[in-house]
Amino acid sequence: MSDERIENVIIIGSGPAGWTAAIYAARARLDPLVIEGGPSKEMIPGGQLMFTTEVANFPGLPEGVDGQALMARMKEQAVRFDTRVVTDDVVEVDTSVRPFRLVTRYSGEFRARSVIVATGARANWLGLHNEERLARTGGGVSACAVCDGALPAFRNARLAVVGGGDSAMEEAVYLSKYASEVFLIHRRDSFRASKIMADRVLSNPKIRVLWNRAVVDVRGDDFITGVQLRDTVTGATEELEVGGLFIAIGHTPNTSFLGGQIDLHSNGYIKVSPGRTCTSVPGVFAAGDAMDDYYRQAITAAGTGCMAALEAERYLDDLV
Numbered sequence: 001m002s003d004e005r006i007e008n009v010i011i012i013g014s015g016p017a018g019w020t021a022a023i024y025a026a027r028a029r030l031d032p033l034v035i036e037g038g039p040s041k042e043m044i045p046g047g048q049l050m051f052t053t054e055v056a057n058f059p060g061l062p063e064g065v066d067g068q069a070l071m072a073r074m075k076e077q078a079v080r081f082d083t084r085v086v087t088d089d090v091v092e093v094d095t096s097v098r099p100f101r102l103v104t105r106y107s108g109e110f111r112a113r114s115v116i117v118a119t120g121a122r123a124n125w126l127g128l129h130n131e132e133r134l135a136r137t138g139g140g141v142s143a144c145a146v147c148d149g150a151l152p153a154f155r156n157a158r159l160a161v162v163g164g165g166d167s168a169m170e171e172a173v174y175l176s177k178y179a180s181e182v183f184l185i186h187r188r189d190s191f192r193a194s195k196i197m198a199d200r201v202l203s204n205p206k207i208r209v210l211w212n213r214a215v216v217d218v219r220g221d222d223f224i225t226g227v228q229l230r231d232t233v234t235g236a237t238e239e240l241e242v243g244g245l246f247i248a249i250g251h252t253p254n255t256s257f258l259g260g261q262i263d264l265h266s267n268g269y270i271k272v273s274p275g276r277t278c279t280s281v282p283g284v285f286a287a288g289d290a291m292d293d294y295y296r297q298a299i300t301a302a303g304t305g306c307m308a309a310l311e312a313e314r315y316l317d318d319l320v
Contacts, residue, residue, distance in 0.1 A: 006099045006111045007033050009312050012090050013118035013254075015047025016298045017288025019074035020305030021116045021312075026081035028313045033084045033112075035104060036075075037119070045087060046071035047120045048143075048289075049298060051136050056151060058298055070298075095261040095281045113319065114283045114312045117262075117270060118305060119254040121289040121296070125247055126162065130218040140224035140244045145171040146297065149178055149246070153223075156180045157243030160227060162215055164188060168248035169197035175246065176206040183207075183240060187214045187232050210240075218245060253290050262286075269293045277308040285311050 011021050014036035025032035036045040044050050052067030061070075079085065092103040099111040123143035125132060134141040142148040145161070149171075159179040161172045164186040172184045184201060189211045191198045201207050210229065216237070217228035226241040253268045263271040263280035270279055270286040277285040287308040288301035 006113060007031070008112070008316055009033070009114045009116060009309075010035060010100075010102060010110055010112040011116045011118060012102070013037065013047070013120055013288065013290070014045045014075065014085075015049065015071070015118060015120045015288055015301060016074065017120070017290075017301040017305035017308070018047075018116075018118035019071070019078045020302040021118060021287055021309040022078035022083040023074075023081060024306050024309035025116075025312065026078060026083045028309070030309075030313060030316065031082070031084075032309075033086065033110070034078065035086045035088055035090055035102070035107075035110070038087060038089045038105065046075075048123065052138075052147065054138065054151060055147070055298065057147065089257070091257055093258055093261050095284055098283075100283065114285070114315055116277075116285045116287060116305075116308045116312060117255070117258070117279075117290055118287045118301075118308070119257075119290045120301075121251040121253040121269075121293075123247065124250045124252060126215055126249070128215070128218055130220070131215075131245070131247070134218060134220060134224055134245075135247075137222075139220060139222060141218065141247070142244070143247045143251075144296070145174045145246050145248070149175045149244075154178055154244045158183070158241065159244040159246065160185055160215075160240065160242045161246045161248055162186075163248035163250075164191045164193060165248070165250070166193045166197045167250065169193045169201050171246050171248045172207050173200050173204060175244075176204050179206065179244075181206055181208065183242065184209045185213050185215060185227075185229065186211060188212065215245075251289070251293070251296065253293070255290055265293075267293060277304055277311050283312075283315055285315075 008030045011034045049067035056064040088104040088107045094101040102110045160183040213229045219226040270291040285308040287304040
């Protein structure tokens with residue numbers, strides 16, 4: 001693209017936040033450009049929902065929807081209103097100049113009066129081959145109990161959660177509503193979770209904690225049948241039969257490309273004004289999981305995408 005063109009708004013990212021922002025910006029006649037990202041081992045355009053076979057909790061879709069289909073429809077809606085799309089990664093941002101300068105891996109340099117960062121976050125996985133394969137194919141491995149735990153495949157099943165922080169505690173307690181039994185697998189002999197969350201787990205009769213255990217293999221072809229555990233103290237291995245595995249060892253926001261150009265929290269998530277999407281740099285807004293380390297749901301991401309587009313529109317109006 002020529003450096004002479006200055007975009008009103010560039011949206012970085014293509015999950016629910018990015019496409020919702022694009023829909024609102026396009027309908028406001030801002031002629032948005034979405035830089036949707038490129039495919040990699042960890043992420044593909046469309047975000048985490050591209051690895052979700054059934055989204056059953058998105059309002060207005062009572063029968064549920066395939067994650068990839070949902071993202072395709074969001075993109076189609078944005079493009080219908082003349083959103084332009086570049087399939088590439090932003091690798092550098094310069095917020096010290098106006099218009100802002102964005103550099104992509106292959107497509108060159110872009111300039112924009114406003115920017116919406118909606119690059120999301122990626123789940124941290126154990127790194128086991130069969131874990132990743134079954135997660136991608138809907139084979140009973142997930143990184144979000146709230147998203148998937150109530151699905152029929154997991155009801156009255158023996159389920160396992162891996163982790164020792166507050167997120168793992170929340171996942172285990174949530175799953176106990178549906179499972180016959182929940183195994184909480186933790187590689188140490190004490191939790192790093194807050195005491196109140198740990199107490200909820202330890203007092204729940206449906207949750208059994210397996211201390212000093214690490215998952216070293218995931219069993220199953222089309223669907224998970226169990227996991228192999230290694231005792232982190234003795235080195236002994238054992239098999240645990242389960243019908244679902246939920247990985248709760250955290251998420252990593254996709255914000256490293258920002259290079260310190262806007263303020264981040266210590267965990268890498270973008271700092272925004274309370275109840276807003278404004279970042280530390282006027283004209284730069286953040287939406288979705290790149291700024292949300294608490295809810296991490298498709299519907300909340302879409303909501304903040306709407307907010308960011310409205311805030312960008314008002315910001316641009318004030319520039320005139």
